[in-house]
Amino acid sequence: NAGVTQTPKFQVLKTGQSMTLQCAQDMNHEYMSWYRQDPGMGLRLIHYSVGAGITDQGEVPNGYNVSRSTTEDFPLRLLSAAPSQTSVYFCASGGSGARELFFGEGSRLTVL
Amino acid sequence: AQKVTQAQTEISVVEKEDVTLDCVYETRDTTYYLFWYKQPPSGELVFLIRRNSFDEQNEISGRYSWNFQKSTSSFNFTITASQVVDSAVYFCAYYGNNRLAFGKGNQVVVIP
Numbered sequence: 001n002a003g004v005t006q007t008p009k010f011q012v013l014k015t016g017q018s019m020t021l022q023c024a025q026d027m028n029h030e031y032m033s034w035y036r037q038d039p040g041m042g043l044r045l046i047h048y049s050v051g052a053g054i055t056d057q058g059e060v061p062n063g064y065n066v067s068r069s070t071t072e073d074f075p076l077r078l079l080s081a082a083p084s085q086t087s088v089y090f091c092a093s094g095g096s097g098a099r100e101l102f103f104g105e106g107s108r109l110t111v112l
Numbered sequence: 113a114q115k116v117t118q119a120q121t122e123i124s125v126v127e128k129e130d131v132t133l134d135c136v137y138e139t140r141d142t143t144y145y146l147f148w149y150k151q152p153p154s155g156e157l158v159f160l161i162r163r164n165s166f167d168e169q170n171e172i173s174g175r176y177s178w179n180f181q182k183s184t185s186s187f188n189f190t191i192t193a194s195q196v197v198d199s200a201v202y203f204c205a206y207y208g209n210n211r212l213a214f215g216k217g218n219q220v221v222v223i224p
Contacts, residue, residue, distance in 0.1 A: 031210070040121070042203060042214040043157075050210060058211065090157065098212040099145050103157040 003027065006091050006104035013081045013111045021076040021107050023091035031094040032074035033101070036060065036087040043090060048098070049074055081111045116206045118215035125194050126223050133189045133218045135204030141165070145207035146180065146187040151217070152200040160202075163187065194222045 007022045025032065033048035035058075045058030049068040063085055065077040074093075078085060088108050092101040115138040125131045137146065148160040161171060163180050171178045175192045191198050199222045204215040 033212070035214075040216060042216040045211055045213070048210065056210075059213075088155070092212075098207050098210055099162065101159075101212060106155055 004091055004093050004102050004104040006089070006107050009105065009107055011107065011109050013078075013109065015082060015111060017081050018077070018079050019081065019109075020078075021089055021091075021109070023074045023076065023093075023104060024072050025074075025093040025102070026072065027093060027095065027102065028071060029093035029095045029102075030071065031096075031098060031101075032068065033058070033092050033094075033098065034064070034066065034074070034076045035090045035092065036085075037090060037106075038087050046076065046089075078109075081109075083111045085109065086111045116204055116213055116215035118204055118218050120218050121216070122219040122221065124221045124223060127196060128193050131191050131194050131198075131220060131222075133191075133202050133204070133220070135187045135189065135215060137185050137187065137204075137206050139185070139206065139208060141208045143208075147203075147205040147207065147212070148178065148187075148189050149203045149205060149214075150200045151203065157203075160189075191220070194220075196222050196224050198222050 004025045030051045034046040035043040037043045044060045047066040049055045055066050088106050090106050091104040094101045117136045144165045146163045150158040177190045179188045201217045203217045206213045
């Protein structure tokens with residue numbers, strides 16, 4: 001019973017590098033989202049999707065791209081990483097929108 | 113945009129004391145949901161409770177209880193007879209319009 005799977009769990013990047021954080025869920029949830037967590041800031045919504053082919057911006061979308069080509073996957077792309085993107089990233093999915101979210105274990109990203 | 117305020121950043125209590133975490137929200141929505149999540153030192157997010165805006169009944173689950181008062185836009189959380197395992201960050205969150213917005217969290221430290 002995998003639930004929400006995020007990879008990688010840890011990543012170190014240099015400024016300007018690109019990378020993709022992967023998120024996959026096996027619960028057939030239409031709703032998926034990405035959050036970042038910074039000390040003292042709580043979790044902030046980056047992007048979300050209410051179904052395949054549909055994405056929308058959250059509170060802090062700048063510097064991040066998403067796409068949703070399948071129900072199962074919702075990757076988060078950093079095209080040119082910046083130190084300000086050093087954070088812990090959480091992916092979540094929900095069967096009733098964001099009213100019942102299942103979170104992944106988080107991915108810790110450090111940008112040097 | 114909806115706003116969730118958790119005023120106390122860090123709270124220290126001695127084991128077996130009660131601790132109450134305040135959560136105040138701002139909204140113009142008539143239908144919404146409120147949540148509490150726990151984040152232990154291991155980092156995962158643990159769902160504790162969801163309450164919809166039409167249900168103002170207080171809830172008790174073991175040593176945990178919640179007080180929802182729509183008139184004051186508050187959804188407070190009390191841990192009775194705290195234990196060391198309760199040491200964690202606790203987040204209040206608001207759901208509306210397909211988004212889940214988190215407060216900044218309360219760091220609870222239970223001293224044995």
